[in-house]
Amino acid sequence: MNTTLPVHTQPLLARYAESLFWMARYLERTENLARLLDVTQTFEASGRASQAWESMVRINADEEEFARRYGQATPEAVRRFYLLDHDSGTSIPAAVAAARQNARALRPLISTEMWTQLNMFHAWTAALSEEEVAGDGLSHLCARVKENVQLHTGITEGTFYRDQGWHFLQLGRFIERADQTTRLLDIKYHLLLPSLADVGSALDLSQWHALLRAAAGYHAFRRVHPRGLTPRAVADFLLLNGAFPRSVLLCVRQTEFTLEQLRARYGLRGTREAAERVEELRAGLEEHDIDHIVDTGLHEFLDWVQRMLIAIAGSIGTAFFRDWRPDLSQEKGHEQRQG
Amino acid sequence: MDGETIGVTGSVSRAADGAGLAADGVPPVVLPGYDPAGYVCELTTQRPGDGGALATVLRRLAALPVEELRRRSAAAERDLFNLGITFTVYSEATAIDRILPFDMVPRVITAGEWRILEAGVKQRVTALNLFLHDVYNDRKILKDGIVPEDLVLGNVNYRPEMQGFPVPFGTYVHICGTDIVRDQHGTFRVLEDNARTPSGVSYVIENRHAMLRVFPDLMRGIRLRPVDGYGPKLQQAMCEIAPQGVDDPQVVLLSPGIYNSAYFEHVFLAREMGVPLVEGRDLVVENDRVFMRTTAGLAPVHTIYRRIDDTFLDPTVFRPDSMLGVPGIIGAWRKGNVALANAVGTGVADDKALYAYMPRIIRYYLAEDAILQNVETRICREPEGLKATLADLANLVVKPVGESGGYGITIGPRATKAELEACREKLLADPSNWISQPVIGLSVCPTLTPDGLRPRHLDLRPYAITGRDTWVLPGGLTRVALKPGSLVVNSSQGGGSKDTWVLVDE
Numbered sequence: 063m064n065t066t067l068p069v070h071t072q073p074l075l076a077r078y079a080e081s082l083f084w085m086a087r088y089l090e091r092t093e094n095l096a097r098l099l100d101v102t103q104t105f106e107a108s109g110r111a112s113q114a115w116e117s118m119v120r121i122n123a124d125e126e127e128f129a130r131r132y133g134q135a136t137p138e139a140v141r142r143f144y145l146l147d148h149d150s151g152t153s154i155p156a157a158v159a160a161a162r163q164n165a166r167a168l169r170p171l172i173s174t175e176m177w178t179q180l181n182m183f184h185a186w187t188a189a190l191s192e193e194e195v196a197g198d199g200l201s202h203l204c205a206r207v208k209e210n211v212q213l214h215t216g217i218t219e220g221t222f223y224r225d226q227g228w229h230f231l232q233l234g235r236f237i238e239r240a241d242q243t244t245r246l247l248d249i250k251y252h253l254l255l256p257s258l259a260d261v262g263s264a265l266d267l268s269q270w271h272a273l274l275r276a277a278a279g280y281h282a283f284r285r286v287h288p289r290g291l292t293p294r295a296v297a298d299f300l301l302l303n304g305a306f307p308r309s310v311l312l313c314v315r316q317t318e319f320t321l322e323q324l325r326a327r328y329g330l331r332g333t334r335e336a337a338e339r340v341e342e343l344r345a346g347l348e349e350h351d352i353d354h355i356v357d358t359g360l361h362e363f364l365d366w367v368q369r370m371l372i373a374i375a376g377s378i379g380t381a382f383f384r385d386w387r388p389d390l391s392q393e394k395g396h397e398q399r400q401g
Numbered sequence: 402m403d404g405e406t407i408g409v410t411g412s413v414s415r416a417a418d419g420a421g422l423a424a425d426g427v428p429p430v431v432l433p434g435y436d437p438a439g440y441v442c443e444l445t446t447q448r449p450g451d452g453g454a455l456a457t458v459l460r461r462l463a464a465l466p467v468e469e470l471r472r473r474s475a476a477a478e479r480d481l482f483n484l485g486i487t488f489t490v491y492s493e494a495t496a497i498d499r500i501l502p503f504d505m506v507p508r509v510i511t512a513g514e515w516r517i518l519e520a521g522v523k524q525r526v527t528a529l530n531l532f533l534h535d536v537y538n539d540r541k542i543l544k545d546g547i548v549p550e551d552l553v554l555g556n557v558n559y560r561p562e563m564q565g566f567p568v569p570f571g572t573y574v575h576i577c578g579t580d581i582v583r584d585q586h587g588t589f590r591v592l593e594d595n596a597r598t599p600s601g602v603s604y605v606i607e608n609r610h611a612m613l614r615v616f617p618d619l620m621r622g623i624r625l626r627p628v629d630g631y632g633p634k635l636q637q638a639m640c641e642i643a644p645q646g647v648d649d650p651q652v653v654l655l656s657p658g659i660y661n662s663a664y665f666e667h668v669f670l671a672r673e674m675g676v677p678l679v680e681g682r683d684l685v686v687e688n689d690r691v692f693m694r695t696t697a698g699l700a701p702v703h704t705i706y707r708r709i710d711d712t713f714l715d716p717t718v719f720r721p722d723s724m725l726g727v728p729g730i731i732g733a734w735r736k737g738n739v740a741l742a743n744a745v746g747t748g749v750a751d752d753k754a755l756y757a758y759m760p761r762i763i764r765y766y767l768a769e770d771a772i773l774q775n776v777e778t779r780i781c782r783e784p785e786g787l788k789a790t791l792a793d794l795a796n797l798v799v800k801p802v803g804e805s806g807g808y809g810i811t812i813g814p815r816a817t818k819a820e821l822e823a824c825r826e827k828l829l830a831d832p833s834n835w836i837s838q839p840v841i842g843l844s845v846c847p848t849l850t851p852d853g854l855r856p857r858h859l860d861l862r863p864y865a866i867t868g869r870d871t872w873v874l875p876g877g878l879t880r881v882a883l884k885p886g887s888l889v890v891n892s893s894q895g896g897g898s899k900d901t902w903v904l905v906d907e
Contacts, residue, residue, distance in 0.1 A: 073695035075677050166485075166659045170671040170678040174484070181485045226696060330696055382696045 071225040071328065078171050079230040080383035081164040086234030088161035089180075089211050094242035095154050096207035098122075098249065099144060101276035103200055105269060106137060115140040121248045124152050138196075145195045145203070148188070154207060158187045173221035176214065183210045226328045232320045233378060240313035241371050244364040246277055247300055250293075270296045277308050297360060298352035310367060311347045317374065318344055332381030336374050343370040430459035432847055437856045441587050441844040443508045450513045454623050454904050458509065461619050467853045470505070474849055477503055477615040486607050488662040501604060502897030504848045505616050508859060508879040512906040515626070518581065518589060518863060519873045521773030524763060526577045526865045529596055529750045531766040533573040537563045537746065547765050548758050552782075556755075558748025560711065562718065566735060568744050569642045570869050575742035576635070576706075577865045578602075578878075581773065585842035590776045591759070592841075592860065596751035597743060598708050601878040601898075602631060602864045603669035608900040624905035626875035631864070632673025635706070638868030639674070642740040643703040650703035652676045653693060655684070657709055657725045667708050674706075681709075686729030689736040704740040705730075711745050753802040753836055754780060776841060782833035790837040791828065794821050797837040799828065812888065814840055843888055846899065848881055858882045860890050861901065876901035 098118055105114035116135040119128045124143070127150065132139040147153045162184040169177050187207070194203055215235075222228055250273050270293055274280040283291075283299050283306075303309040318340045324330045325337070346366070355363045437445060444455060462470075478500060481487065487498040510518070535542050536553050543550045553559060578599025580592040609628050612620065636652065643650035656667035658680045671678035683693050684702065692699035707714065713723040715731040733739045749755070757778040760771045779786035779797075790797060794813055801809040811824040828835050845856035863877030879899040880890035890896040 072677075073693070073697060073700040075679065075683055076694045076696055077680070077683055078677075079696045163659075166664075169485070169668040170654075178484050182483050185482070230696075324696075328697065332696070 074226050074230075076383055078168060078227060080379070081167045082171075082227050082231040083234035083378070083383070085161050085164035085168065086231045087238040088157045088164065089214055090235050090238035090242065092154055092157040092161065093208050093211035094239070094246070095122075095144060095152075095157065096204040096211075097242075097276045097278075098246065099141070100201060100204040101246070101249070101272050102140075104272040104276075112136065117249050119143070121245045122152055124150070127151070141195050141200065146190055146192070155187045155190065158184050171227060173217070173223075175217045175221050179210075179214055179217055183214070186210075226324060226330070229320050229324050229328075230382075233317060236313040236316045236320070237371050237375055239308060240310045240317070241368055243277065243300055243308050243310050243313070244367050246273065247297060248361065248364050249273075266293070267291060274299070279306055279308060282306050294352050294356055297356065301355070302347060302352060311344070314340060314344050314347060330382070333378075335381065336377035339370060339374045339377055343367065343374065346370070430456055430463050432459065432463050432854050434852070435847055435854050435856065437845050440585060440842050440856060440858075441583055442856060443510075443583075443844055443846040443859070444506070445847070446587070448511055448514070451509070451511045451904060455509060457623060458507070458619060462506065462847070462854070467849075470849050470854075473615045474503075474505055477505055477611045480611060480614060481607075486603075486665055488665060489660070490662075491660065501892050502883060503608060503611055504857075504881055504883075504897050504899050505612060506847045506849060506854065507612065507619070507900040507902045508846050508861075509902045509904065510861075510876060512904050514589075515875065515903045517772065518861075519875075521589070521591075521771070522577075522579050522863050522865050522873050523871045524767065524769065524772050525579060525591065525594065525759070526574060526867055526871050528759070528763040528766050529574050529577065529594060529747075530572055530867065532762050533744075533747060533750050534568075534571045535766075536749065537573075538565060542762065542765055545765070547761055548755070552752075552754055552758075553749055556749045556752060558711070558746070558752060560746030560749075562731065562735070563744070563746040569740065570867075572642065572867050572869075573744040573747050574750065575638055575642065575744075575867050577867070578862045579773075579865070581861045581863065581877075582776070582841055583844035583861075584776075585844075587844075589773055589861075590841070591756075591771075591773045592776055593753065593756060594751040594759070595862070596747040597710065599862070599864065600663045600666055600708075601862060601880075602874065603666040604898050605864070605874065605876060605878050605901065606631060606673075607669070608898060612900040620902070623902070626903040626905060628874060628876060631866075631874050632670070632675075634866050634872050634874075635670065636674040636676070638866050638872075639676075639704045639706055639740075639742060641868035642742060644737055644740060647703050651693075651701060652704045652706065653679045653684075653702050655679055655681070655705050655707040655709055655727075657681075657713075661708075663708065670706070676706075681723075681725045681727050684727040684730070686727060686733050689729070689733045689738055691727070691730060691733050691739045702739060704742065706742045711748065714741075714745070753800055754782065754833070757836060776838045779837045781828060781835040781837065786837070787828065787832045790835070791825060794825060796840065798840055799824050799835055799837045801834055802836060810889070812840065840888070846879075846881065848883070848897075848899075850883070850885075855885070857885075858888050858890065859899065875903040 098121075102114050102118045112135065115137050118140055119125055119135050128135065128143055131150070132143060143150050144153050146155070148155050148159070150156060162180050165172065165177055165180045193199070218231070222231070250269060270291060271280065274283050274296055277300060279299060283296065286299065286303070287295050299306060299309065301310050304311055304315070306312060318337065321333045321337045321340060325333045432445070435445065444459060447455065481500040481503060482498065485498070487500050490497045490499055532542065542548050543553060574596040576599060578595035578601065580595065581589050582592050583589050606628050639652040640650050643652075652674060653676055654667055654671040654674070656664060656678050658664065661667070667678055677693065679693055685692050685694060685699065687699070691702045691705070693702050709725050712719040714726045715728060716723045716726055717728045718731040719726075730739070731745070734741050734745075756775065757780045760775055763769060763771045779790050781787040781790055790799065795816070797813045799811040799813070811820060813821065816824065843858040843860065846859050847854040848857035850857070859879050859881040861877050861879055864874045866872050866874075879901045880892070880896050881899055882888060882890045883895055883897050887895075
C-alpha cells in the first residue's frame, strides 16, 4: 500500500484533535497507574512497605501535594490518594474522569461503543469504596482497571474511523506510554537508591522480575533472554527494545511514524517542530547502548527522555491545539495537565 | 392512588361511547386495575382503522406480570445511563447525570390520526413562515389589523435586524416543534408552537431504540412508520438553505457545549447529520465569512444549525457578555455568506400571546381553517379577556406569555385560595403578560407506576423540518406526566417520555 497517498477527508476540529490526544493520554496514564500500584504492592510484600509506597509518590512527582494532604506516606494513605481521592488530580478516578470529560466533547466523533464503555468505566471508578481498595483486593482492582483500559483500546481499534483523528489519539497514547515506562523504570531506581548493597541479591532480582511483570514484559523478555536476568538487561529491554509494545524506543518510533502520517497523508505541515524533536529523542535512544546509559546515570537519562516527551507534546499542542484557541486568557482551567 | 380527576366536563365522553368491540371483533382487553376515568386513553380507547394493533398491544401487555415490566423498565433505564443519554445537573461540588424517565408502554397513533396531525403541523409551519416573512417585510397583517401591531413590534423577541432581510424559500422556522394535546372529546389541539430551538427530537429516536432493546416482543408483527429519517432530512434541509453557489456546503451544529442540558441531543443530531458539533470558540469570522478552526487551519462553514438563543449568538450585536456566541456571525449572515437555522427573530411567532391569533393568521395567509384547533384562549391584554379570566379563575389555567418549561402556571382547580389570590394580583398588575385557557382533560396512556399500569396524562410534540418543503417526522415526542393526575409533562417538572408509534396504513 502506498502510505503517502493523500486522502480526502473531513477537516478535523482543532478542539477534537486536542481532546483525542488527551483522552488517550489519560487512559494510558490510568492503565500505568494501575500497573505501578500493582508492582508497588509486590515490593511491599518483600518487606519494605513504606519505602515502596513512598517511591510510588515520588516517581509520579506528587510528593508535595501528597505531603500537604496526607503527611506520612503510609500504604493506606497512598492507596487512598491514588484510588479514592477525586481531588488529587493524579488519582485513577481523576484520570478516568478527565478521559471521560474529553470523550464527552468527542461524542460526535468517536464510536458509541467507545463512549459507552468509558462512561461505564467512569461510573465504576467514581464509586470505588474503601473496602474494594483495602487489603488483598488491590491486585484484583488493578487488574480490572487495566482490563478496562485495554477494552477501550480494543474497542477503539475495532470501531474508530481511521482518519487524522485516529493519529492524534495515537500520538497521545504513545507519548504517554513512553513517559510511563520511564517512570516504571525509575521506581526501581528510587527504591534501590538507599541500599546499593542489595544489588544483585535475590531480593533485587525478584524486584526486577516484578517490574517486568508489571510492564507485561516478562515472557517477552524471556524470549529475548532465555537465560539469566540482569538489571541491565531489563533496563535495556524496557528502554531500547524495538519490538516490545511498551518499550520507550518503540513508542517513540510510533510517535515519529504517526507525525509523518499526519504530514504526508493529511498535509499537516505543523508537525515539523514536533518531528524534529522526536527525531532527536529517537536518535538519543538508538545511539547509546544500555551500558553507556547506566554508567552515565540511568536516572538522568530517564529524566532527559521525560523532558523531551514534554517538549514534543508541547510542540504538538502549539501547532495544532493552542494556536487555534481564540483567547488563551479565557482558557484558564481548561488546560489539561501536562506529563 | 391516582388522585382527583379534573377537567372532565359533561358525563360520558364521546370517545368512551365508542368503546365496545375492537376492530377485529374481539372484546377489548382489560388491563388489571386500569381505569382511564373518562379520559381518552391512547391505548385502551378503541379507534377505527388500527388494524387490530391496539388490541394486540394490550393483550401482550396484559400477559406480562408487573414484575416483568419493572425488570425490563430497569434494564431500559440502565441502558440509558450507560449510553449517556443523560443530562447533567451541576451543583457546587457535584455533577450528577440524570436520564429523562422512559416509560416503555408506547403511545399509539393510527394512520388516520397521523394524516390529520401531519397536515395540521405542515399547515401551521407554513403559516408561521408566511407570518414571519410578512412582519419582517411588508407588515400587511399588522396593517390589516388582524394582529395588534404592538404585540409584534413591541415583542422582546422581535428583531429589527431582520427587517427586509431575505431568507431562502422564505423559511425562517427550519425546525419546529408543535405541542399538541388531545382533549376529553378525542380532538387534537395545539397547545404551543416552538419555533426557536425546540428540543427533544433525539428522544423520539432513542426511545424507539430503547424499545427495540427491551421490548421487541411488544411490537412484533405490528408495522410502524420508521423514525430514523430525521438526520438525513435535517442534513438535506441544511444543505438546501446554504448560500447560493456553494456546491458541497459545510454544515455544522453550534452548541453551547458539554455543560448544556441538551448536550446529548446536540451530539445526537451532529452524528445523525455527520457534521461537526462546534462551540462558539471553534468558529471565527473573517471578512464576513465564517470559518472553523481545524488542525489544517481555518475551514469555511456554510450552514449553522444553531442550538443557541438569538441573544447569545453574536456579542457584537446582542448580549455583549455572551461567551457562547461568535463575534461577527450576524454580519456574515446578513452578507449572505452563511445560513442560520432557525433564522434570527422567530421568537416573535411562538409567543404565547401570539398563539391566540394563530387560527386567524392561518386563515389570513392560507384562506383555510386551521386543521388543528387551538385550545380556546383568552388574551388578558384585551379587557374582555381579562374580565372573563378573573371571573372564572378557579376553573382556568393561567399562563405567563414569556415563559417556557411549564413555569409560572396556575392551574385553577388545583390552586389553593392563596394561590388564586396571588394569581389575581399578578394578572391585575400586568394583564398583558398573561393568557388563560380552560383546563383540558388531557388524554392518558397506561404508564408503569408503583401501583402497576395506571393512566397518566400526556402530550405530543411532532417535529417539522422545512428547507424548500416541509417534512414531519412520523410521531414525535410523547411526554408523560408521571405524577398521578398531573397535567404538567415538562421534563423540568418531573415528566418522562414514551415511544410514539404511528401505525402504517393497512
